[in-house]
Amino acid sequence: MVAASGPGGAALSWNVASDLRQVLAFHFMVNALRAGTIVAVAAAVIGWFMVLRRQSFAGHTLAVVAFPGAAGAIWLGVPAAFGYFGFSIAAALTIAAAGGISRGGEGFTEESAVTGTVQAFALACGFLFVTLYGGFLGGLTDLLFGTFLGITDTQVLSLLVLTIVALALLAITGRSLFFATIDPAVAAARGVPVAVLSVLFLVVLAVAAAEVSQITGALLVFALLVMPAAAAQQLTARPSLSLAITVVIALAVTWLGLGVAYFSVYPVGFFVTTFGFTAYVAAVIVRRGVDRLGGHTKSPSLVVAQ
């Protein structure tokens, strides 16, 4: 059987080396791999904290917000990236501000209500912008489900700069952010600026979500933000190790997804998401097996019942 042919008119063979050569022969593909690598590392690290902080819903919203951002930017005739980052960061500050005002003690339920409100409004705005622009349905699919075509050198460079800034912020605040995440009350008593860190992290998360949505599309951001981190945290409770595994999974998923998408007619977001999902399911199965073999006397459900 002959494999489906992709955008380059390429055909997949069993010779991996020649396949690789074929992929790397095109500049747009090299740029896609560069951008994918940068985005995968950023999404993995930031997503790891997001999963630990139970802020996946906020992450999803910030990613969905990238859609009206991009649609609005295209309608106004400015580069889509401005829309992505502008809208995501604005949404992050909105969620942080609303969460901060309403937070009495444990404000997580309140935060998710605010987050949902922001998400619904953002989607409505996105639909309005698409209607105002008047028919760019092909572009709409790319916005929602991602594309790896036409990533320019400038875009790669700006992704790199943003990622370095975001990761540097996390490197500086990492230890206190970890403390504030798992034990906010004690961290606050120790003088850790818990509220400031929370806002800062949401902004960093917004940057990551906007970056990722340029590759996987606004709806499939979870493929890179959540799945690798969730899979790694299933595999180990050791923080540094699970962070490393997260990055490895994210890179593997991205490279595989881009490679397969090149030889196929289907969007890259589908493949990245499918591989991410596979990694997560595999991690859950491995953990179940380890728990059973490892002879943990208490299953998690038993502890909950106590």
Added chain:
Amino acid sequence: MTVAAARRLQSQAAPPPPKQPDSAPAVLARNAAITIGGRQLWSDVDLDVAAGEFVAVLGPNGVGKSTLVKAVLGLLPLSRGHLTVLGVPPGKAATRIGYLPQRRSFDAGLRVRGVDVVRCGLDGDRWGLPLPGMSRFSGRARAAAARVEEVLDLVDASEYAARPVGQVSGGEQQRLLIAQALVRRPELLVLDEPLDSLDLPSQASVAGLIARISQAEQVTVLLVAHDVNPILPYLNRVVYLATGGAVSGTPAEVITSETLSRLYQTPIEVVHTSEGRLVVVGQPEAPSLHSDHHAGRMYR
């Protein structure tokens, strides 16, 4: 070389440092009062906690015990009176205090080990990122890891410290959190309801652990509780807060039917068991001035 021997060596090499006055009380309050939102929670509170003592702050829910803790930590100002902590105004001594806030337990799905929670207590407020494997190169990282292990041993938590913290029992979580509060060698340990939400055997063993640490580590313990019975055998001193005022003294002085009944304005009986233990019966769950909803539960 023992610590004492090291101290001797040091004192031979250099003139002895000026001796700290050991008698400086850990907590000293005179006529203290706190007002929150125009409502006076309590007033005329006198508190004397000597260094090394195990003191309980008792009283029904909602009377302002946690507020007293916040005042000691320097997070809330007094509206009247005078308070010093470890010889200095509250807030100046924050780094010398280990604090365990009132809390629910960790989420069962939290995939972080107990040892990581304890480690946060040591250096979680620092900037930067802990790098794995640093103990091979850096003496400070090695010392930090050793201190965490030591304090885990102290609370008997080494066995389950490598397991995800959400999957150990409530009593085990409480031991890990006590280790977290202790890891920086505080002079004063402030524990807000550490026995809350534990089953009875865990209450007894955690109470015994706190008493043992208080003696072994020479650390003063200020423990907030609404039920005195599990900690009663270990206490040097109790402070009873109630809407009617506050009374402090040794357990024998304060925990009498007469004093408690006067304090709560409701009949309370203190029973001596055959083993010579005191048991408080009919302790109200909430201030008697509160709504009928609470009053209905009072004699349960």
